[in-house]
Amino acid sequence: MSRTEQITKLIKSLSNNTPDVEGAAVIDNDGLMIASALAADLDEDSVGAMSAALLGLGERITKELSRGEFELVMIRGSGGFIILTRCGGEAVLACLAGTGAKLGLIFLDLKRAANELSKLLS
Amino acid sequence: MxxxxxxxxxxxxxxxxxxxxxxxxxxxxxxxxxxxxxxxxxxxxxxxxxxxxxxxxxxxxxxxxxxxxxxxxxxxxxxxxxxPVQSIVLESCRLMDDLQRYGSLVPERPQQALDGTVGRVLRAADGERTIAALLAHTGVPVVHAVDPLVDAIDHGRIRARSSTRLDDLRLLDVRASVEVHVAAEVVAAPEPAAPAPTGSFDDLVFEARRLVRDRRFIDAENALRTAISMRPDSRIAHQNLSRVLSLKSDTAGEPGRTSQE
Incomplete structure (x- = not known):
């Protein structure tokens, strides 16, 4: 199995096994898609570019406001959540979740997935 | 261009x-x-x-x-x-207002008292033609003529006989007698060709990401195009190529880098 296939399998597993996770994608720091398990109606180009920009901003804010190491960015909309977390130095794991999502469980699964992705990407 | x-x-x-x-x-x-x-x-x-x-x-x-x-x-x-564009727009409106305010000119005093620019206009003044017509006839620029003429009118050296109708300002028209000139196209220097990338589809897609990190967009584009030729239905390869092209155009003004550097 190729590396891309392993990464895709991992994020599909995250989407399928974590309740209320509606999609996930791994994007590099420049906004290039590494693997995606997002809904077909989502513009993946935009997801990639915006995730990279948001992650950069989140990291900058964390640093500027002396909040230690960056962990994640979460955005809440009326239709659900967007959560971004780092997986290695060069990539970000983006996760889309529904309004009723159990955030504690999602954070836990995201952290595990990010650790595995980090190893695959290194 | x-x-x-x-x-x-x-x-x-x-x-x-x-x-x-x-x-x-x-x-x-x-x-x-x-x-x-x-x-x-x-x-x-x-x-x-x-x-x-x-x-x-x-x-x-x-x-x-x-x-x-x-x-x-x-x-x-x-x-x-x-x-400043706004200043220029306001200044042009002011000049047009003044041109419209003062119509045909009648010299009241000897023209020698007037400077060269205004003198050129007044030598052509006949009491009938408007300032706009005189400027069009003499070729004196509006920006050089209006203020001295208004100053001369204010000091009684010349008299404005009537106001100008807005239509009269069209006498100042400068229209193209031939097709307007369009400057030669600015063509960017051709990008040096990079060696054809090799490897599996997966390697090429990963390699493209590494090349983008190094800001080597041309090489990244080549790697992704090769990857797409292997798997034309790969959505990720297509998306990444689109992203690389976008990044490349965003940095078009910056010096490019290729594998040959």
Missing amino acids: HELLTGDLDRVALSSIVQLMEIEGHHGPVHVASGQLDFIDGRLVRARFLDLEGIDAAVEALVRARGVFRVSASSEDLEGKAV
Whole structure:
């Protein structure tokens, strides 16, 4: 199995096994898609570019406001959540979740997935 | 350089065009008959109209240019100090107001007392033709003539006989007698060819990401195109190619890097 296939399998597993996770994608720091398990109606180009920009901003804010190491960015909309977390130095794991999502469980699964992705990407 | 917009200054004022260029952050020239206004990121940095250059040329063009205009996009790097567009628009409106306020001229005192520019206009004054007609006849720029003429009127050296109708200002028209000149196309230097990338589809997609990190967009594009030729249905490869092309165009002004460096 190729590396891309392993990464895709991992994020599909995250989407399928974590309740209320509606999609996930791994994007590099420049906004290039590494693997995606997002809904077909989502513009993946935009997801990639915006995730990279948001992650950069989140990291900058964390640093500027002396909040230690960056962990994640979460955005809440009326239709659900967007959560971004780092997986290695060069990539970000983006996760889309529904309004009723159990955030504690999602954070836990995201952290595990990010650790595995980090190893695959290194 | 490619043409973005063209039209007739009888239907849209040049002052509106330059304000649009400023708001839109336009980069490139606006061509009119007998002149050109150059913008960098919405800043007016160079103007040429008739024999004038700089602010005078920009104001004169706003007052007098008629006929066809063309807006082109260009990646050409232009040097120049930015000229405030709003000031130029206001100045051109003021000149047109003054031109309209004072009509035909009657010399009241010996013309020797007047300086050369005004003297040229007054030597042609016959008490019938309007200032606009005299300026069109003598070729004296509006920006050089109006203030001295108004000053002379205020000091009683000349008398304005009647006001000018707005239509009379059309006598100042500078229209293209031939097709307006469009500057030669600015062609970017051809990018050096990079060696054809090799490896599996997966390797090429990963390699493209590494190349983007190194800002080697041309090589990244080649790697992704090769990957797509292996798997034309790969959505990720297509998306990444689109992203690379977008990044490449965003940094088009910066020096490019290839594997040959």
